[in-house]
Amino acid sequence: MARPVRAVLLLTAVLLTSVAFPPAADARRDEVPRLDAARLSAAVRAAHTPAAASIARTNLEQGGPPAPGALEVAETGTPAYTIDPDFVRGLPGAPVGRLAYVAVVVTAADGRKATLQVTPQGADDWTVEAALSGEDEHRLAETLAPGAVLLSEPQINGWYALEPGKVTLLRASLPQNPVGESLPLAGYQRQLANRYGDRLPGGPADRKGEIGFDQDRPEQGVVPGAVWPSAGLLLLCVVAVILVVRRRGRAKPHREPGARKCSGSGLHRG
Template identity: 30%
Template sequence: MREPRTSRWQAASRLSRLTAVLTLGASALLSVAGPVHAAPAEDPLPVDIPDYQAALDTVRSIDTRNAVCRFLTVPVPAGGSDAVHTIPEKTNPCEGMPAFTIKDPLAVSEITPGFVAGTSQPIATEAIKLTRLVSSLSTTVNDRQATVMLAPTQGGGWHLAAVREGDGDVALAGKAVAGALVFTEPQIRGWYQLKLITVEPLNDQAREGLGGRSAMSLSEYQKLVKARYADKMPASEYDTKGMSSGYGPAKEAKSASSATTPLVGASGAALVLAGGAFFLLRRRRDTIG
């Protein structure tokens, strides 16, 4: 039996009205949520980075480029603590270097102290906080890669915090699939992605941190990190007795006084440029699971 033409028209009309309602509803949600910056090509997930234009301006600035060139001028310290390298003074630090650009920055988030202590709920907005941005070079320079790290500036904006050897952090920061959020457990250099309320490891350290499991709920993960670090927070006995720096960013090494200060190398050490001065930190090789 042929379907009456009027019923097809009515169905089409209902579908049209439903489409309009869904479109208006999506527009309303976007207007409430506020604008989200367009993610760079290597970033699979649009992340709301505050003052993103300031971050772009920082990574594209002459000062940041010169800092990277100075970093790449000095070989990675190696061969023991008596290996010394000086940073040559050059009017143009990038003179003679292959052409390169610095990619758009990616967001790096960390678990929050409240989440670790168990005082915050196991939900994304309370468990994870944006802490820094990372960028890598568009190409290797003299067979080396480097990571540019930006830190938030008090009062708004971003500033150059460090230049580090390798690009492992950038590669991991860009691993999240659509709809997921990448975050770190910095104490073990574990990288994870959060899909709704499910935590999945992205590297070997994270897999070890989850006890070999391929995934677990965010509430289960909170119990793990609470057991690992809750008694090691800042001002805890563990911290005040000097057994550890406690939970939180590692304390910075004493800065050099000038750009020509000698840099003493050590086995497995890395050269780090931070705040315009050079720091010598123990190198942790960038590994990707």
């Protein structure tokens, strides 16, 4: 086989491997799409609107307590993540969690507290859709180690500290592991697949109309399955190059008067 052809085939193998199996895929598995400071500030500002205050008052007045009076809205927020269905599926490189909302605490004049759930609407907008009693997210976030994020498993009302390579259960109504125990991400993924594999979008529970995972999906760049059309296009291009190289190698040299001399493996040497 001619040297140019061998070189092209080797390049093809390297490129296809890099496209189909990105080397950093597994390294991203412990990450979540973290908020930058600007987006976090925008989420907190959305909690300071009259509409957000109305939602907080409605929550604080549930059950017949007195009107909350003046409200104090916190100037900080806690990003709360929830498990990503692609991580449950075991897709390579899938993040463990995706942002669910930013939790902002509201305090009534008598000390009662509620938490506004500020959810993203596209890339830049935020809206307050609900309020929960108490300040659970804020209190749990205070226990996190530097660099860890708060991850929820709503099906068991569970909260975890997500750190590189592991999760640690902080609290759960139906704990699957002892509270305070850390679990490697590979083991956690296997647990999730066993618990919820049939409840993912498109699965048996979804087809029956039963409650499963949230259908809404944020934009997350390249879809894992979209890598193969790119690989196919790359392969076609490389095959075309091989055919050209072979055709030139088999062609007999024909020199026109005054033509430039060209050296190459496909020409007879004089």
